[in-house]
Structure formats: structure tokens, C-alpha cells
Amino acid sequence: MSIRATITTQFEQVAVEQERTLASLADDLKLIDCGLDSLSFAIIVARLEDALGVDPFSSDQAVDFPVTFGDFVRLYERFAK
Amino acid sequence: MRSVIVTGGSRGLGLSIGTRLAAGGLRVIAIARRETPEFSTAAAAVREAGRGALHFRAFDLGETRGIAALVSSLHKEFRPLYGLVNNAGIGTSGVLAIMPDEQIERLIGINVTAPLVLSKYVVRHMMSEHAGRVVNISSIVASTGYHGLSAYSATKAALIGFTRSLAREVGPLGITVNAVAPGFADTEMTAELGEGERDKIMRRSALRRLVGPEDVAGAVEFLLSDQAKNITGTTLTVDAGNTA
Ligand SMILES: NC(=O)c1ccc[n+]([C@@H]2O[C@H](COP(=O)([O-])OP(=O)(O)OC[C@H]3O[C@@H](n4cnc5c(N)ncnc54)[C@H](OP(=O)(O)O)[C@@H]3O)[C@@H](O)[C@H]2O)c1
Numbered sequence: 001m002s003i004r005a006t007i008t009t010q011f012e013q014v015a016v017e018q019e020r021t022l023a024s025l026a027d028d029l030k031l032i033d034c035g036l037d038s039l040s041f042a043i044i045v046a047r048l049e050d051a052l053g054v055d056p057f058s059s060d061q062a063v064d065f066p067v068t069f070g071d072f073v074r075l076y077e078r079f080a081k
Numbered sequence: 082m083r084s085v086i087v088t089g090g091s092r093g094l095g096l097s098i099g100t101r102l103a104a105g106g107l108r109v110i111a112i113a114r115r116e117t118p119e120f121s122t123a124a125a126a127v128r129e130a131g132r133g134a135l136h137f138r139a140f141d142l143g144e145t146r147g148i149a150a151l152v153s154s155l156h157k158e159f160r161p162l163y164g165l166v167n168n169a170g171i172g173t174s175g176v177l178a179i180m181p182d183e184q185i186e187r188l189i190g191i192n193v194t195a196p197l198v199l200s201k202y203v204v205r206h207m208m209s210e211h212a213g214r215v216v217n218i219s220s221i222v223a224s225t226g227y228h229g230l231s232a233y234s235a236t237k238a239a240l241i242g243f244t245r246s247l248a249r250e251v252g253p254l255g256i257t258v259n260a261v262a263p264g265f266a267d268t269e270m271t272a273e274l275g276e277g278e279r280d281k282i283m284r285r286s287a288l289r290r291l292v293g294p295e296d297v298a299g300a301v302e303f304l305l306s307d308q309a310k311n312i313t314g315t316t317l318t319v320d321a322g323n324t325a
Contacts, residue, residue, distance in 0.1 A: 046205035058149035
């Protein structure tokens, strides 16, 4: 599965588990508007660490939380290399 | 098997906690800088008994930057991480007015920053499992005064505030967070207490005795058990009635 597909699956799965309505995941979608809360993001980051073996937010380089869904995907693509 | 991390599990209260949890069938990973002979003996006894497990990982909790990698490797080896007992601590005492600044910073680093950062990374894994237990070892000096322990007391009180708010944050995901506040127990940390002082503490306690490491271990075991599933955000005081 591609990194993008893995991320999309996690967003969808966590939205179901947390009983939240997920917006359609376009690259320019602002994460603030995607329907998930901060707790959901924490779960997604933990699951992606398992699935992709990386966690961009616990690396030594300070990383700001991405603004859009596209930024989020690119961040993981960059770290997964 | 459910895995539980016990920091400071090499001796004192932490060793007692780890031994008790392993005897109850849990897989315990003790963290400290050095493995002790007492720990090796206890681990051998657990192997002999054939129930639970007692592992050791050397790590200096003063190295905050290494904590993420530590948790990541523990998760890979011992998943699922069900419990975290933040027990490691230092008990530097001294009159504040003459306490070196570095000692104050070190106290806060080991007793506050380390458990917070460790919890951050362990709780993430608990979140994705929708289950977990965190127990923070505070102290009765978080709520009563004791001469020479102002900096130490501040770190122990910090853990109580942390316990309450984190309990709210992760409660919706089925994770509980509690604190245990022991009274004075005989360990290396309290070794410098004189006979007179120990007598005074005993006389001031409703039960006229000191707390043993096994009493603290029992309280932690309870908070990690299924019986405590509806207890979160609280502090369980184990002090033989010293603050009653
Ligand atoms: N004893 C009491 O009367 C009492 C009362 C109330 C609360 N408490 C609390 O109970 C907890 C345990 O106390 P204790 O009496 O069992 O203390 P202890 O006998 O001095 O043991 C402290 C443990 O923490 C570990 N530790 C210390 N610095 C560390 C570091 N930088 N990195 C990793 N591990 C470290 C030690 O191992 P290494 O030195 O090998 O690293 C050891 O395993 C503490 O949080 C203390 O504040 C104790």
C-alpha cells in the first residue's frame, strides 16, 4: 500500500472509531476542518508509526503540525524515505 | 501477555512493584541505569516460578531526548504496552536557600520531565489499543510539608496535577491514570533518615508503623487490575495513617 493510501485508511478508520464525520480528503483540505479532534490525530500518529515505522513528530528536527492533508501526506513521504 | 513498564524497577519500591506484578502474571520491563544483584535474584525467581516475566532495560531517564526511541523499541519487542508505572525518582533533600541550582533542575528533570515525556510516548500506543493504565508514584509530601524537602515536594505535587488532567484527556479512550502517594518506607532513598526521625514518623502514624515496599506494590497492583477499571484521576495514599 502506498503511504498516501495507508494514511487515508487510518484517517477513515479512526473517524469511524471516534464516531466523527470525516470530510473528503483532498490535498488542500485544512486538517482543522477535516472533522477529527486532537485525540484522533494522536491515535493516527501512533498507528502510522506502526504501519510506516516513522514518527515525524518525535524526531530531533522540530516539526510543526501540518496545515493541510496534502502537507500531512508529504511529511510522511519525506520521513519514510 | 500484558506488558508493564516500571521505571526505577531495579531496587526499592520499584523492584517490589515489578516483582509483585510479575508474580501476578504480567510481563514487567524494569528500567534503571544499572541492574542490581537484588533485581537479578528476583528475575531468576520469576523465571523459576514460570509465571509472568521480569526483564531489565538500562536507560538513564535524564536523557529525555532518547525516550522516544526507547519506547519505540520497547513497543516493538513487548507490545501491547498495557501499563506504565512512573516510579523512578531521586530524593535529593536540603534546605532550599542553600541548594545548588543544578540539583533543583536535576530533581525536576528526573522526577517530572522524564515521567511526562515517557507517558507521552507510551500513552500513544495505549491510545491505539484503546486500553492502558498509568500509575504515577507521588508521595505524601505532595500534600503535607516536610522540612528540607521543598524542591522534592514540588516534583511530587506536579505528578498529582499531571495525573488528574491526563486522566481527563485519555479517559475517552479507555485509559486510566492514577497516582499512589506512599508515606516513608525503608529504601535507599530514606536510608539517611536517623533512628529518631523514623520513630517520630511512626509515632505520628495512626497505625504506629512505617509503610513497607510491599504495601505500595499492592496498591499499584490493584490500580492495574480489572477491579480498578472505574478508578481514574485519583491518588491512593499508602502511609499507615501518617496524614490521617
Ligand atoms: N522510599 C520512600 O519513603 C518514598 C516515599 C514516598 C514516595 N517515594 C517515591 O517512590 C519512588 C521510588 O523510591 P525508592 O524509595 O524506591 O527509591 P530508590 O530506592 O532510591 O530507587 C530509585 C530507583 O529509581 C532509579 N533511578 C534513579 N535515577 C534514575 C535515572 N536517572 N534513570 C533511570 N532510573 C533512575 C534507580 O535506579 P538507578 O539508580 O540504577 O538508575 C532506582 O531503581 C520515587 O519516585 C520516590 O519519590 C518513596
